[in-house]
Amino acid sequence: MRHALLILGFIAAVLAVVLAVTPLSQMSFIPAVVALIAGIFAFYMDKDRSKKAVQLIFILTILSISLATYKGVFSSAEVGNTEELKQKEQQLENESIDELEDLDTEGLEIE
Amino acid sequence: MKRIILSLVLLISAKALSQNTSIAIGEKLTYSASYVMSGLLTDLAEVTMETSEVNTSKSKLMKLKCTAATYTKWDSFFKIRDLYESYVSPSSLTPYLYNRDINEGGYNKFMKYKFDHKTNTVASLKRKLKKDGSTVEEKKTVKIGNATRDLVTTLYYIRNMEIHKAKIGDNQNFTIIFDNKEMVINVKYLGKETLNSVLGKTECYKLAISLKNSDVLKGNNDNLIWLSADANKIPIYAKFKIAVGSGELKLKRASGMLN
Numbered sequence: 001m002r003h004a005l006l007i008l009g010f011i012a013a014v015l016a017v018v019l020a021v022t023p024l025s026q027m028s029f030i031p032a033v034v035a036l037i038a039g040i041f042a043f044y045m046d047k048d049r050s051k052k053a054v055q056l057i058f059i060l061t062i063l064s065i066s067l068a069t070y071k072g073v074f075s076s077a078e079v080g081n082t083e084e085l086k087q088k089e090q091q092l093e094n095e096s097i098d099e100l101e102d103l104d105t106e107g108l109e110i111e
Numbered sequence: 112m113k114r115i116i117l118s119l120v121l122l123i124s125a126k127a128l129s130q131n132t133s134i135a136i137g138e139k140l141t142y143s144a145s146y147v148m149s150g151l152l153t154d155l156a157e158v159t160m161e162t163s164e165v166n167t168s169k170s171k172l173m174k175l176k177c178t179a180a181t182y183t184k185w186d187s188f189f190k191i192r193d194l195y196e197s198y199v200s201p202s203s204l205t206p207y208l209y210n211r212d213i214n215e216g217g218y219n220k221f222m223k224y225k226f227d228h229k230t231n232t233v234a235s236l237k238r239k240l241k242k243d244g245s246t247v248e249e250k251k252t253v254k255i256g257n258a259t260r261d262l263v264t265t266l267y268y269i270r271n272m273e274i275h276k277a278k279i280g281d282n283q284n285f286t287i288i289f290d291n292k293e294m295v296i297n298v299k300y301l302g303k304e305t306l307n308s309v310l311g312k313t314e315c316y317k318l319a320i321s322l323k324n325s326d327v328l329k330g331n332n333d334n335l336i337w338l339s340a341d342a343n344k345i346p347i348y349a350k351f352k353i354a355v356g357s358g359e360l361k362l363k364r365a366s367g368m369l370n
Contacts, residue, residue, distance in 0.1 A: 023184040026151050077143065077154045080183040085192045092210050093165070093174070096198060100167045103207055103225060 002045045006053045009038030013060035020064040025071045028064045035061045131202055133270045133344050135369035136164045136173055140345060144179065146358040156181045156191055158360060160266075160346075162367075165198060173201040175263050189216040197263040204268050209261040224261060224288060231257050235291050251291055259286045259293055269298055269336075270344040274316045284323070295323040299332075306337055308347045308362050314340040315347050329353060342370035 012035035019028035039057040142158040161176045179193040193215065198208040209224040219240035224233045237249040260268060265287050272283070282299035301317040315337035321328060328334045333352040338344040345368065349360040 023188060024148065024153070026153060027148060075184070077157075077182045077184075079157045079180045080186040080190070082178075082180050082192065085178065085180065085194060088212060089176070089178075089194055089196075092194070092196065092212065096196075096208050096210065097165060097167055099225065100165070100172065100198060100208055101169065103227075 002042050002049075005038045005042040005045070006057070009035045009042060009057040010053070010060075012038060013057045013064070016064035017060050017067075020067040020071070025068040028068045032061050032064050032068075131204055131271055133342060133369060134162060134173075134175075134204070134267055135367055136162050136201065137367040138162045138369070139364070139366050140362065141364040142346075142360045143363050144358060144360050147356055152359070154182060155185060155358070157363075162267075164201075171201060172198045172207065173204075174198055175267050177263055177266070191215050195263050197261050199264055199267075204260075204264055204271060206261050206264040209263065211262075222290070226255075228257070231255055231259075233259075233288055237291070253288065253291050253293075255288055255293060256286050259288050262287050262289055265296065266346075269318070270338060270346070272298075272344075274300060274318075274338065274344065275340070294325060297321045297323055301332070301335075303340055304337065306347055310339070310345075310347070310362070310365065313347055316340050316344070327353060333357070343368045 012031040016028045016030075016032035016035055019025060019031065035057055039054050039061065042057075043051065043054045138161070140160040142160075143154055144156045144158050145152045146155045147153075156179050158177065158179045161178075163174045163176070165172045165174045175197045177193075177195040179191055181189065181191045185191075191214070194210070194212045196210045197206050199206050205228065206224075206226050208226070209222075211220075211222040213220050221236075221238040223236040225235075226233055231254065233253045233255050235251045235253055237251070239247045239249075241247060265285050268285070277300040279300060279302045282297055285296045285298065287294050287296055297320070299319040299321070301319055303314055304317050305312055305314050307313075316339075318336050318338065319332040320334045320336060321331075329352040334350065336349045337347045339347055345362070345365055346360070347362050351358055351360075
């Protein structure tokens with residue numbers, strides 16, 4: 001049982017770290033909590049045995065939670081480079097004006 | 112005589128109904144689009160809706176533009192740079208030209224519709240970028256109904272409806288042309304609700320949107336839009352449910368309103 005909990009905790013902790021470095025950092029809290037619970041149970045199941053595996057789970061979990069919290073607090077949502085989109089938009093507008101000249105826009109206000 | 116008066120009244124009311132009373136040239140609305148991933152709402156992209164004036168040698172038109180761009184953190188995973196625009200009559204919002212240029216995670220597509228309201232046809236041009244870098248072009252003439260509009264114009268046209276006169280449960284159909292096919296959008300008025308937004312506490316009209324004979328939009332009354340219950344009828348908040356998940360659009364900034 002302890003082995004199963006350690007394996008589950010380790011997989012969840014690794015998943016939490018992986019998610020924390022991706023844009024899906026918010027989602028890393030879910031495996032981090034799972035890893036933490038598995039680690040705590042494994043720790044109290046057999047206190048006399050080596051704690052190294054549990055320590056590793058805890059370190060990975062703390063690392064992922066810290067990283068996800070930092071990203072959540074300090075990174076603001078900003079739009080990437082839209083220069084290409086603006087150029088395309090300008091080019092499309094120029095093309096559209098030419099085409100609108102040929103279209104029948106009867107009834108519209110005349111400049 | 113009665114008939115003449117009745118026809119005159121109908122003509123005047125039809126003209127008054129078709130007048131634009133909500134959308135100003137120079138209006139800019141910015142939204143934050145979020146998507147539900149494993150139960151968590153994640154900010155995905157910024158959506159803008161903007162209007163501007165376009166002049167040709169013969170006429171003055173209003174350009175309705177909608178853009179969507181993913182936030183920087185998503186650009187390396189799934190970059191979206193979408194552009195939808197429509198050139199319409201500033202007074203009646205009748206569309207004349209529509210462009211759609213989408214770039215979604217490497218998938219590129221361009222659509223152009225030229226509306227001919229005399230023959231009720233649309234001359235469409237589809238351009239697709241293939242994986243080898245070459246482009247495929249397809250030209251088509253599509254027969255449309257006399258009330259068919261493009262997607263962007265319909266979004267703005269819904270804002271121009273006299274919702275204050277509607278009763279709860281009232282609904283209206285709008286025909287749109289999308290991917291060279293006519294589709295019917297049903298808009299149902301669900302009542303008024305007060306929402307907290309960047310504009311403060313705002314009383315809103317709650318509308319449910321559904322697409323007839325299509326399974327793009329999922330659920331019953333799960334695709335909702337809240338328009339401010341004033342003369343501008345600004346979309347304040349929207350919730351959508353599609354096959355691959357659900358999300359929302361929240362107003363971040365608004366400027367240049369008509370009223």
